Amino acid sequence: MKKLITIWVCLFSTILFAQSQGITKMQWGADFQIHITLANDSNYILDIKELHHTNVADDGSTSFTYIPTRLENEFVQKLKQTEVDTNLSQKETEETNKTLWSALHQTIGGGWVHFVNCLLYSLETGYLDITSPLMKRPESKWKPNPMTESYKRTKKWEYYIPVDQKLAIKEYTIKKKNNELGHLNDIPKEFIDLLLNTSQKQYDQLSHIHKSRAKSRIDLVKILVGANYLGEVQIKYIKSMVLKSMVDYANNQLPSVIIFDNFNAAVAMGLNEAGYQIDKIIFLDERFISMETRLERMNKINSIVAQINEVNKQVFQQKLKNYYN
Known part of the structure; x- marks a missing residue:
C-alpha cells in the first residue's frame, strides 16, 4: 500500500x-x-x-x-433533525453502542472523515469535554486476579481515556510498539505530533484558551487512543454531545x-x-x-x-x- x-x-x-x-x-x-x-x-x-x-x-x-x-448544508440539516438523547436512556441496543465508531456511524452515517470531523467539531465548540463526570472512572481498590493487560495499562487513569499527557503518550507508545494503532494511523500527523510534543504544563495552558484548536486536536487523539477502553455510558455521552453540537451548530x-x-x-x-x-x-x-x-x-x-x-x-x-x- x-x-x-x-x-x-x-x-x-x-x-x-x-x-x-x-x-x-x-x-x-x-x-x-x-x-x-x-x-x-x-x-x-x-x-x-x-x-x-x-x-x-x-x-x-x-x-x-x-x-x-x-460539512455541506444538507448533511448538517440531517443531523439537526436527529433526536439527541441527552438523558442517555436505555432505549438503544447494546450492539449499537458496542464501540464509539458503531455508535456515531449508526447516527451520523458517512465514513471515517465524518466521524473525525464531527468529533473534532464537538470538542472545538466545547460540547464534548473529556473530563466530564461521565468520563470519570469510579474509585476502586479492586484488582483482577489474574492481573490483566488492560488493568496494567489503565490502572493510573482517572478517566476512561488517558487525559494526563504522560499517560496518553505512554498508551500511544505501547499501541505503536504492539502494532495496535489501527485507525490512529489515519489521523493527521500534526495531531499526533501535538500530543507527543506537548507537556502537561503546556496542555494545561491550552485549557484556558477558549475553543483552543490545539487542545481539541490533542483531545481527539486521546479519545482515539483510549477508544477501546470506553464503556457504553461513555460512548453514549460522546455521541450525545456530538449530536448536540450539530443541533446547535452556528452557521x-x-x-x-x-x-x-x-x-x-x-x-x-x-x-x-x-x-x-x-x-x-x-x-x-x-x-x-x-x-x-x-x-x-x-x-x-x-x-x-x-x-x-x-x-x-x-x-x-x-x-x-x-x-x-
Missing part, C-alpha cells in the same frame, strides 16, 4: 463546518489571493499562503486521503479552499454524506489556457476526488471492521 496521504485544510481558527450559501463568483486576483462572493452577497478574500497546497494526483493510490473540511459561510499546485487550481470543497464534494474550480492561468485544457484539468480533478471517495470508503470499511469487531 502506498504511503498514506494526509491532507489537512485549516483556514483560520477552527474547522470550517460552513452552511453553504453557494459560491456565485470565485476568482484568482492579481494579488494572488482568492476572491469569493457568496449567494448572500458576502465577500471574502483568502490568502493562498494560508490555504493547504497539495500535489495529489490520479495515480491509482489505494491509500486513505484525509481532507478535514466544512459559518466561509468556504474551504484547497490549492492543487500541479493543476494551478483553487478548489472549493465540502463534505456531504457520500464524501468530498467539489463546489467550484478556478485556475491561476485560466486566461492563458484553452477551453479544452481547462476542461481536461477539471475532469482530472473531479476524477481524483471521486477516486479519493471510493478508496476511503473501501479502506475504512475494512480497517474499522478489523479493528473494532
Whole structure:
C-alpha cells in the first residue's frame, strides 16, 4: 500500500463546518489571493499562503486521503433533525453502542472523515469535554486476579481515556510498539505530533484558551487512543454531545479552499454524506489556457476526488471492521 496521504485544510481558527450559501463568483486576483462572493452577497478574500497546497494526483493510490473540511448544508440539516438523547436512556441496543465508531456511524452515517470531523467539531465548540463526570472512572481498590493487560495499562487513569499527557503518550507508545494503532494511523500527523510534543504544563495552558484548536486536536487523539477502553455510558455521552453540537451548530459561510499546485487550481470543497464534494474550480492561468485544457484539468480533478471517495470508503470499511469487531 502506498504511503498514506494526509491532507489537512485549516483556514483560520477552527474547522470550517460552513452552511453553504453557494459560491456565485470565485476568482484568482492579481494579488494572488482568492476572491469569493457568496449567494448572500458576502465577500471574502483568502490568502493562498494560508490555504493547504497539495500535489495529489490520479495515480491509482489505494491509500486513505484525509481532507478535514466544512460539512455541506444538507448533511448538517440531517443531523439537526436527529433526536439527541441527552438523558442517555436505555432505549438503544447494546450492539449499537458496542464501540464509539458503531455508535456515531449508526447516527451520523458517512465514513471515517465524518466521524473525525464531527468529533473534532464537538470538542472545538466545547460540547464534548473529556473530563466530564461521565468520563470519570469510579474509585476502586479492586484488582483482577489474574492481573490483566488492560488493568496494567489503565490502572493510573482517572478517566476512561488517558487525559494526563504522560499517560496518553505512554498508551500511544505501547499501541505503536504492539502494532495496535489501527485507525490512529489515519489521523493527521500534526495531531499526533501535538500530543507527543506537548507537556502537561503546556496542555494545561491550552485549557484556558477558549475553543483552543490545539487542545481539541490533542483531545481527539486521546479519545482515539483510549477508544477501546470506553464503556457504553461513555460512548453514549460522546455521541450525545456530538449530536448536540450539530443541533446547535452556528452557521459559518466561509468556504474551504484547497490549492492543487500541479493543476494551478483553487478548489472549493465540502463534505456531504457520500464524501468530498467539489463546489467550484478556478485556475491561476485560466486566461492563458484553452477551453479544452481547462476542461481536461477539471475532469482530472473531479476524477481524483471521486477516486479519493471510493478508496476511503473501501479502506475504512475494512480497517474499522478489523479493528473494532
